[in-house]
Amino acid sequence: MLILSIESSCDETSAAVTKGREVLSNIISTQIDEHRIYGGVVPEIASRRHCENIAAVVKEAVDKAGITFSDIDAVAVTAYPGLIGALLTGVNFAKGLALSLGKPLIAVHHLRSHIAATYLTHKDLKPPFLCLVVSGGNTVLCEVKDYTDFNIIGQTLDDAAGECFDKSARAMGLDYPGGVNLDKIATKADEKTYPLPTPKASDGKYDFSFSGLKTAVINLIHNQNQKGTQIDIPVLSATVRKKVCDILINKTLSAAKDKGYKKIVVAGGVSANSELRLRFENECKNNNIEFFTPELKYCGDNAAMVGAQAVYEFEKGNIADISLNAAATMPIDLKTE
Ligand code: KG4
16 A cells, blocks of 8 residues: 655655555655744744645655655545644645545544654564653653554653753753754763752653753753853753653653563654663663664654554544544544543
């Protein structure tokens, strides 16, 4: 089954052609340079760039795959969650395409796609497994019982891990996307010089909270600036990185032990973090747990991961109606009540 997929939930316009877990093309047009001067994504600019780029990106994906539009069996699109104007551009384009080709339309949840990115790298990986999805806007710990059956056991009560990285990095004067740059320059953590709090997420055992940590980093920088003390940015970066990794790894491993999971998947943009990947790998090895994460090129937003999940949505009969709408928020289990 050849699937043409479209992703436009944030600041990447992407289109891909996939056949199961095989990627025939995966075109990504990033807007990072344009948003950098504002220190973050400007939603209206993102929507307008998607609108300008989407047709050319889709055409390039089809050409690069060496197929024609008539070879496509289904059109898949990220419908939720994300920036609403950005999502609407992709959803509307996908609807027009599906209608004109007379092919089924498949709506895909963005975080399900991030998890499915792991299938592109680990071709034999099958649920059930425990999964931590960490991106710029979401931090979710869930049981993946089957390809389309998700049980959320924990999530952030405030900021996402990526947001904590990005905003801490911004306070340190690093360029957007801060998480990436913070990871690049981080050296060795020093928790004595830069003590940071471990947040308590009292509402649930596996829930996360990152806003207190982010605020502590911002306050620490202000205090040091007021005293005229020079901040060692690479060391502070490493200290923030270590703290975020400690929180994510401890909760995930304790959930895996409690629930008896022997397979852990870590996906989403933040799964590109070098310390997170390395420490998860080692901790899982020490605890006799198999660890899976997408290769770096599939960690960030891309359409190939949408295609990887779309196959299972299609098999489950999850075909979207042509009146499909986008949604800015949506839990991974799609339960809205
Ligand atoms: O999944 P993604 O590409 O977009 C969303 O769906 O949100 O994730 C983007 C997030 C940003 O917060 C970015 O700073 C973070 O992932 N990120 C990283 C790294 N690479 C990307 N954070 C820490 N270390 C990295 N190496």
